[in-house]
Amino acid sequence: MKILVTNANSRMALCITRALKKKGHDVVVADYIKNSMCFFSNKKSDYFIYPSPYSDPDGFISFILEKVKTLNIDVVFPVHEETFLLSKRKSEVEKHVGLAVPDYEPFLTVHNKDKLYDALIQQSIKTPKTLYLKDFSDYNEIKMKLPGKVVLKPRQGGGNWGIFFPDPVFCYNEQIKPYLKDLNVDIARVLVQEWIPTQEKYSHVVIYQNGQFIQDFADIHxxxxxxxGGSGVLRKTCDASPMTEISKHLFDDIGWHGMAEVEYVSHAETGEFYLIEINPRVWGGVNSAITSSLDIVGMYLDIAVGKRAMPGCYKTDVQTRWFWGDMRVFPEYFNKSKSKFGAAGHYLHLLIDKTKTDEFYWDDPMPFFAWPCHTLYKMFKNRGFQPVAYDSLTGEWD
Structure with a gap:
């Protein structure tokens, strides 16, 4: 089959492209960003640049459908937030090409953190207590309803955008007001959530076909x-069964289709699993599943073309690494480590052991260098050390 993989500047798209090529498929990659990571991969057969799905959603859909026709694309494999738009326009897109994304209503149910919270409470699934920030005229009153540590986050968003941990020792007003100014969004979009003391953090992935559970997968961050707390840069596959029934309870009820990642933490004192949030798309650690021999791309393709997807199995204790993300976190990890020698030795060991990285493969080396080049370019362009997205959604998917 000929497959179109979107969001080509991401390591997730790169991992999917390599896995599809290994299965013998013809892979076309695309993004709205010039010189995207996958454009340099020798596993792709073709590439193109499309209009931004954020600033020109109609242009994005029209261009994709045009390329589907001219390039004879069989299946579109969306990777990041363009998945939201393809879900919203699903009935239109599916007339022309295979696609495995959920309907838009259940999509928003799990993506909007306030809607998700209501659904979880209704089904008695453990989740952190969540309140609207707009309901507080004095932010210090948060301490009365949520004593201890809290986290502020947007109702929609991913990739750690907008995440803020105010220090409960100090005045919340003095911390939250500057945060809102920097975030520059309507306060109605901001939630305040109870922080759960964490023993372990997990990614639990479920795959559904027309409301029927097919497969799940899990790894520890x-x-x-x-x-x-954020994106997993070092992951190890594990048994998914402690989370399976919790996730199924939710996704069975809403009639899911396609894949979704559910983030859990286990409570440091009780060991109970708390559902934190859901990413209804390809997740950052997809290479963890691929490397552990789970045919996740094959299942996606079967679902996209209407063929019955079959469950598989995967190896546990397989470690994978987002290399450049791990390099970014090294200074923080080093400074907080009790043993500086041990921290440095741990990183050096990861360079020589068998831990697979998301980016670098000996038979496809060039994409590895694209990510730091883009990061340095954005830092220079924006005159800051915090790289920002080339384009993003200023409002919300609704």
Whole structure:
């Protein structure tokens, strides 16, 4: 089959492209960003640049459908937030090409953190207590309803955008007001959530076909970026069964289709699993599943073309690494480590052991260098050390 993989400047798209090529498929990659990571991969057969799905959603859909026709694309494999737009326009897109994304209503149910919270409470699934920031005229009153540590986050968003941990020792007003100014969004979009003391953090992935559970997968976040909690930069596959029934309880009820990643933490004192949030798309650690021999791309293709997807199995204790993300977190990890020698030795060991990285493969080396080049370019362009997205959604998917 000929497959179109979107969001080609991401390591997730790169991992998917390599896995599809290994299975013998013809892979076309695309993004709205010039010189995207996958454009340099020798595993792709063709590439193109499309209009931004954020600033020109109609142009994006029209261009994709045009390329589907001219390039004879069989299946579109969306990777990041363009998945949201393809879900929203699903009925239109599916007339022309295979696609495995959920309907838009269940999509928003799990993506909007406030809607998700209501659904979890209704089904008695453990999740951190969540409140609207707009309901507080004095932010110090948060301490009365949520004593201890809290986290502020947008109702929609991913990739650690907008995540803020105010220090409960100090005045919340003095911390939250500057945060809102920097975030520059409507306060109605911001939630305040109870922080759960964490023993382990997990990614639990479910795959559904027309409301029927097909497969799940899980890994432990050995290290995140940032360390306080975020994207997994060092991961180890594990048994998914402690989370399976919890996730199924939710996704069975809403009739899911396609894949989704559910983030869990186990409570440091009780060991109970708490559902934190859901990413209804390809997740950052997809290479963890691929490397552990789970045919996740094959299952996606079967679902996209209407063929019955069959469950598989994967190896546990397989470690994978987002190399450049792990490099970014190294200073924080080093400074917080009790043994500086041990921290440095751990990183050096990862360079020589069998831990697979998301980016670098000996038979496809060039994409590895694209990510730091883009990061340095954005830092220079924006005159800051915090790289920002080339384009992003200023509002919300609704």
């Amino acid at each position: 050995v290290r995140d970026f940032p360390l306080s």
